[in-house]
Amino acid sequence: MSTPARRRLMRDFKKLQEDPPAGVSGAPTEDNILIWNAVIFGPHDTPFEDGTFKLTIRFTEDYPNKPPAVRFVSKMFHPNVYADGGICLDILQNRWSPTYDVSAILTSIQSLLDEPNPNSPANSLAAQLYQQNKREYEKKVSAIVEESWMNE
Amino acid sequence: MKVTIQKWIGVASWKWQVNDDNCGICRMPFDSCCPECKLPGDDCTIVWGECSHCFHVHCILKWLQSQNYQDQTCPMCRQSWKFKTH
Ligand SMILES: [Zn+2]
Ligand SMILES: [Zn+2]
Ligand SMILES: [Zn+2]
Numbered sequence: 001m002s003t004p005a006r007r008r009l010m011r012d013f014k015k016l017q018e019d020p021p022a023g024v025s026g027a028p029t030e031d032n033i034l035i036w037n038a039v040i041f042g043p044h045d046t047p048f049e050d051g052t053f054k055l056t057i058r059f060t061e062d063y064p065n066k067p068p069a070v071r072f073v074s075k076m077f078h079p080n081v082y083a084d085g086g087i088c089l090d091i092l093q094n095r096w097s098p099t100y101d102v103s104a105i106l107t108s109i110q111s112l113l114d115e116p117n118p119n120s121p122a123n124s125l126a127a128q129l130y131q132q133n134k135r136e137y138e139k140k141v142s143a144i145v146e147e148s149w150m151n152e
Numbered sequence: 153m154k155v156t157i158q159k160w161i162g163v164a165s166w167k168w169q170v171n172d173d174n175c176g177i178c179r180m181p182f183d184s185c186c187p188e189c190k191l192p193g194d195d196c197t198i199v200w201g202e203c204s205h206c207f208h209v210h211c212i213l214k215w216l217q218s219q220n221y222q223d224q225t226c227p228m229c230r231q232s233w234k235f236k237t238h
Binding site for chain 2: 003004007008011012015062064065066097098099101
């Protein structure tokens with residue numbers, strides 16, 4: 001069955017394969033193009049470096065007029081990521097635009113890793129450490145980086 | 153020598169004047185129609201906003217309908233969307 005949302009997702013997937021952005025990858029699951037698995041590699045020169053963080057992206061038939069639900073499957077320690085992996089990022093909520101595609105979503109989340117927004121904390125401990133105790137923050141982050149290699 | 157033009161056959165081709173080859177919303181080329189329509193034709197036209205961004209009419213209408221009336225914005229530049237009238 002081909003709907004506008006599914007056709008758009010096929011184009012997103014083709015673009016991701018033909019013009020892959022650095023440090024992110026994603027593909028639809030075999031039996032449902034509305035559900036994708038993705039991986040974001042921690043950016044260089046950040047505490048997240050070398051981490052391989054897995055995410056799921058759930059689209060609805062309203063895509064691209066409504067944003068997908070994106071969450072980390074890998075454990076994350078970040079001021080804007082909830083305990084259940086949900087992400088607090090404006091472009092996935094009230095600043096969504098239908099011109100975004102999967103590649104834009106993943107690269108925005110990748111840049112959020114090193115540029116947290118402490119004004120909308122989803123994890124108050126992470127937000128507090130990020131602002132007041134960078135050493136402790138980086139220690140917690142490197143623990144989840146190591147954990148990200150284990151649940152292969 | 154005097155040349156008199158006796159017959160003039162004008163041949164012209166046309167193309168949409170657009171800032172991109174693809175609609176930013178559905179990512180389909182402007183030469184073809186939006187994913188809701190089967191055939192490129194008169195009812196799947198391209199429309200421009202006052203900000204000069206353009207989309208398939210069906211794509212921008214669907215986006216505007218999914219927004220609150222107060223904050224109907226251009227998906228490209230987030231200025232409030234107004235259809236450009238000629
Ligand atoms: Zn379109
Ligand atoms: Zn159409
Ligand atoms: Zn615009």
